Amino acid sequence: MNGVTVGDNGKVFVTANGGALWTAETVNTTRDLLSAKYFPDGIGVAGEWGVVLFKPSGSTWEMPDMRINSDITGIDGDSFNDIHVCGGGGFIRNNINGNTEFLNFEKNPMLADLTDMVRFSGLGFAVSSKNNAVIRTTNGGTSWELPSGNCIL
Amino acid sequence: MLAVNFYAAADGLNSVHTSNGIFVVAAGSQGNILFSNSSGSTWNKTTSGTVNFKSVFTLGTAVWYTSSAGKVYTSTTAINDITERTTGVNTSVNSIHFTSALNGFLCGDNGVVMKSDEELRGRLLLPNFNSEFKFNFF
Numbered sequence: 001m002n003g004v005t006v007g008d009n010g011k012v013f014v015t016a017n018g019g020a021l022w023t024a025e026t027v028n029t030t031r032d033l034l035s036a037k038y039f040p041d042g043i044g045v046a047g048e049w050g051v052v053l054f055k056p057s058g059s060t061w062e063m064p065d066m067r068i069n070s071d072i073t074g075i076d077g078d079s080f081n082d083i084h085v086c087g088g089g090g091f092i093r094n095n096i097n098g099n100t101e102f103l104n105f106e107k108n109p110m111l112a113d114l115t116d117m118v119r120f121s122g123l124g125f126a127v128s129s130k131n132n133a134v135i136r137t138t139n140g141g142t143s144w145e146l147p148s149g150n151c152i153l
Numbered sequence: 154m155l156a157v158n159f160y161a162a163a164d165g166l167n168s169v170h171t172s173n174g175i176f177v178v179a180a181g182s183q184g185n186i187l188f189s190n191s192s193g194s195t196w197n198k199t200t201s202g203t204v205n206f207k208s209v210f211t212l213g214t215a216v217w218y219t220s221s222a223g224k225v226y227t228s229t230t231a232i233n234d235i236t237e238r239t240t241g242v243n244t245s246v247n248s249i250h251f252t253s254a255l256n257g258f259l260c261g262d263n264g265v266v267m268k269s270d271e272e273l274r275g276r277l278l279l280p281n282f283n284s285e286f287k288f289n290f291f
Contacts, residue, residue: 005260115167120174127166127179134179136193147193
């Protein structure tokens with residue numbers, strides 16, 4: 001079982017044997033890393049100051065220019081061709097259709113710092129540390145909604 | 154069904170998870186837990202004291218929560234049976250991930266990485282490392 005853990009100062013450790021042995025990875029950042037995802041085809045990590053790093057299986061680390069200084073707190077998706085990230089300011093972006101700079105912006109109704117996101121097929125859910133609402137997408141991120149019963153006062 | 158509102162400045166959700174797209178659970182500060190059995194169409198809210206939940210993970214009928222005070226909590230997806238578990242650490246546990254009902258990992262501040270073997274007593278510390286961890290498995 002493969003796993004990845006990330007931490008302060010650009011620390012990344014990976015395991016290929018269910019956590020029995022963790023090996024340090026060298027990445028090109030000293031920013032604090034806040035989220036990680038082990039995709040079927042590689043590793044994705046995200047962190048403060050707009051840092052996103054990818055390591056396709058059998059390859060080296062790549063660092064796309066996200067053009068933001070906000071913290072990226074959540075990373076999820078089905079594969080390297082379907083990565084979604086969220087973070088400070090309330091943005092949700094993805095790299096679908098080969099958009100390697102993540103310039104696909106997913107419209108959502110909650111412009112508050114997003115702290116986490118989870119996706120399951122076309123469904124997705126995201127939360128903020130600023131409120132107790134959960135936003136949802138049912139169409140892969142084309143649009144997000146506050147489901148019925150939610151309200152932000 | 155309960156409306157989901159802003160409650161106070163200290164409120165907020167730190168983590169959300171689903172493993173099947175139907176049951177969804179979110180947890181955050183002030184012991185707040187929101188859960189849905191309808192793919193997020195409707196939500197229920199409960200609280201567990203004033204725990205600052207840092208992470209939540211669900212698999213099958215089980216739910217695991219971690220807190221800023223080093224605790225792990227477990228429940229079923231009914232969310233009416235939250236039980237505190239001792240981890241042996243006092244610092245923040247930032248992330249938890251299970252690959253089966255009995256096989257899980259957690260990590261947190263000060264380089265703590267633990268495996269669920271022996272009821273979370275299999276503590277592992279990464280060498281020469283002091284950091285706040287988050288992680289994911291595949």
